[in-house]
Amino acid sequence: MTRRLRLAVAIAAALTGIAIGFALQNWMFDNGPPTSVISAQVGGPFRLRDHEGREVTEADYRGKVQLYFFGYTNCPDICPMGLARIAEVMDALGADAAKVKPIFISVDPQRDTPAVMKSYVEHFYPGMAGLTGTAEQIAAVAKAFRVYYKVHGDPATNPNYLVDHSGFIYVMNRDGGFVGTFSPESANDAAVKLIRRAL
Ligand SMILES: [Cu+2]
Secondary structure, eight states, rough: OOOOHHHHHHHHHHHHHHHHHHHHHHHHHHHOOOOHHGGGSSSOOEEEEESSOOOEGGGGGTEEEEEEEEEEETTEEEEEHHHHHHHHHHHHHHGGGGGGGEEESSSSSTTTTTHHHHHHHHHHOOTOEEEEEOOOHHHHHEEEEEEOOEEOOOTOOTTOOOEEOOEEEEEOTSSSSSEEEEEESSOOOOOHHHHHHHH
């Protein structure tokens, strides 16, 4: 192959990869992640700060089934809905709720300090952890969970900026292995069934 042809082939291969990535992401938004395809790739090590100001890692939550939800405290819609859903599902679990840890991770660390996270998570569910961190730490954990987020506008000039973000609630088993997702709109029954599978 000539050098130019090799370059064209490389570009075509890269574009195909990007197209497949976008198609998978769109499919996930409609259907939830295809469990069999990405189960091994969702989640991973992280180092963050909890709502009490303690440094925590994924290991701190092992031993319980974990519910991870990513969002931000200034969110006008998806986050209040998702956290209310989590609180309802925890109540529906009855005694098994003691074996489940809900964890809310901020995608807006600039405004979501540990103190802000504390009053927010305690408002929705007292047993929930609220995690935040540096911009780099948040970017790393979002990448590990395949979470999309994007700040809208310029925080320097608009303190009321919004943050777009994906809205799945991830269910991980006691060892941190991915089990499945439900959404803020899911029926409580379906979410409880999924969580019980992980217990
Ligand atoms: Cu939100």
